[in-house]
Amino acid sequence: MKHVLLSAAAAATITTGAFAQEITLGRFFGACEDAGTDTTVSTGEACIIQSIINAADAELDGISINTLPTDWGNYYDQIKAAYAGGTPPDVHVMHRHRIPEFAGLGALAEISGDLEAAGIDPNDWSPAALDAVSFNGGIYGVPMDFHANLWHVNMDVMEEAGLVENGQPVLPSSPEELLAHAQQVKDATGKDYLAADFAQFPIGVRLVLALMWQQNANIFTEDGTATINTEAGKNAVTAITQLFDASLANPQLNYADSQQAFLNGEAAILVNGTWVVDFYTAEAAKEEVGLDNYYVADFPTLFETGATWADSHMWAIPSTLEGDKKMAALKVLAFINDHNIDWARTGHMAVRTSVVESEAYTSLPHRDEYTGTAAIAKDTPPSERYGAIQDVLNRELQAIWLTGKPVEDALSDAELEVQDLLDR
């Protein structure tokens, strides 16, 4: 009788999943309350990723996933504090640019030997995707996307200004043309040519970086020398400030306000990332939204070489994770990797070659409008101080366009501070 009872209890435990591995998962992208488990219908980064996580939770046998409450703005601070306290999430998302900091200090697990067992084929990743998750010869995560800055275009405003040809927007090919187009839009419509978050989120920094890269320059060299106060730096900043000086763009808009201005039809161009393509597509379809005719364009080349700021989202696991827990975490990564096409619906560029070449991917809305972006995607050289460097640039650029600090003074101050950071 005793044996029967024990067997029944064991069977009940197995069937109710009491032995399920609980995987804690840390992510940004925002909150989505009712994401459901259908990964094919959700819209926007937050809901798409949460639907994939919910589906993994429902479909992966013996694994339950607990998504931790994290906040976008403080995400890396929270993750770092969790690592320092010895309680990092079992699986977490991060950016490519953070790998030197986290992997370099031993926080992330090197997983090249575990991928096959987990059912992940790294040969399906594009060479750039493999490069994005590689550090010192090892693989430290599963890539999820490439994301980059794009020009989001209100075709109605551009049409009114005479800047549409053959159904495509006419984009500037030099700083002088940028000013001329902006003036043309103002004269014809009374609206601003360009909107972006120049006041808080570092979209303005990414814009200036792209314009520096277009001149084959960078903010620091591979050997750690800051090169910001240069002719290329001044050219890049001046290309933007000329718009503010002529009242053709408003530097005081933050992320929410610049987006609202674009959706209200108050600006011809919004500089923002790939992550909002599906959201703007959905908004443009609504009658009450001012944006009706939405188009997405590659970041234009204003100098010699094409370049736009880009980064990559990836999923990593802590180096301290072992045994069954580690295998369960890898299965979650494999599930997310399998759903690369669903994630690409956001507007991000897929990392798996089989997905990029699929009909489902090429037929996504607006996808054919920014096919050139993958070829011009660039980022700064790897640095453990990336966050602090970006903060210095954001502050000094804000000083230029919000407080009128002379360009040369701001770039000189930025160079000093970035050099200090690189020297530490």
Added chain:
Amino acid sequence: MQDLKASKKRMSQTQAAWLLLAPFLLTYGLFLVYPFFRGFWISLHDWNLLAVAFNPDAKEFIGLRNYERVMWGRNIEWGFASPFWQGLGVLGLAASAYLRRVDRLSRFNAIALGVASLLLVVLPGFHPGEEGRWYDRRFWPTVGNTLLFVALAVPGVTISALFLAAALNGETRAMGVLRTLFFLSQVLSVTVVTLIWQIMFSPRQGLIANITETFGGIPINWLTDEQFAMAAIVIATIWWSLGIAMILFLAGLQDISKDIYEAAALDNAKGVKAFWFVTLPNLQRTITLVVVLQIILHFQVFGQSHLMTQGGPNDTTQVLVRYIYQTGFRDSELGRASAMAVFLFVIMGTFSVIQFIIGREKE
């Protein structure tokens, strides 16, 4: 025999006292004393948050170098570079010592004059030498922003709470309801408060922008304009912190005997006159308490700056606690962040000592 009994009783009383105090002392030691000394210890090291977590040997003892890097500069020199201001400082020092000696100044005022004079002597003396610059260009401006915030928020909260308390110092039901309503903002979390005020200040859909537009004005970008950003977080803070100060003033007001007002009324002191000559003098201790509490509280401002303006634009609302947080967690420089935290502790300690001195003088 009686001595033995008394001694035993005293001992059991002492034991009981220690027993009762133990939970507090344990908690106080664990969560306040230990972290303070640990923080000071960390401030003497080059300590990377992540590196040390994975390799305890990754830290390096560097003595006071973090303090030097935070507060000092490269090739910064000191000398009598501003003879006028420094001379004035020396005169002030001499005057405070003399006036205290002849009993023409209270001890508090003498100390205040002395500290101000010393600052006049010391501060203008700093000047960058050849290629001189601050190691940390953001630290002192951040301290300045924090002082500005305190200088605006403390009088703002104190004056508004005082007038509100005076206006609501009645015994009707409506007064009670109003008191509760005005206190309600105090119980909200900083996240909720900043969210409310971000919406209020939004130049697109905010209430303030709508009112401005109704009267034909142009909406202000409160949170991204360097002229208004600090004012915006001060306004939100005043609205948020009003409640507790108001309650303290109400308690103070209810302690003032009605007889004093009646006597004042006989001397024709009513309304504003009574407020000025009766209420304010009788509230002096409460005002001091509120001011000192607010100073200590607002030196620790973080959430409003972090959530509403992210310290911007161009660092105009960057405050000390946020800078400590960023240095420790974003930049992973726990040693340097701890040195700044010790500096903040010294400032707050100074204000607590001032409060102690004032309290003693009043007694």
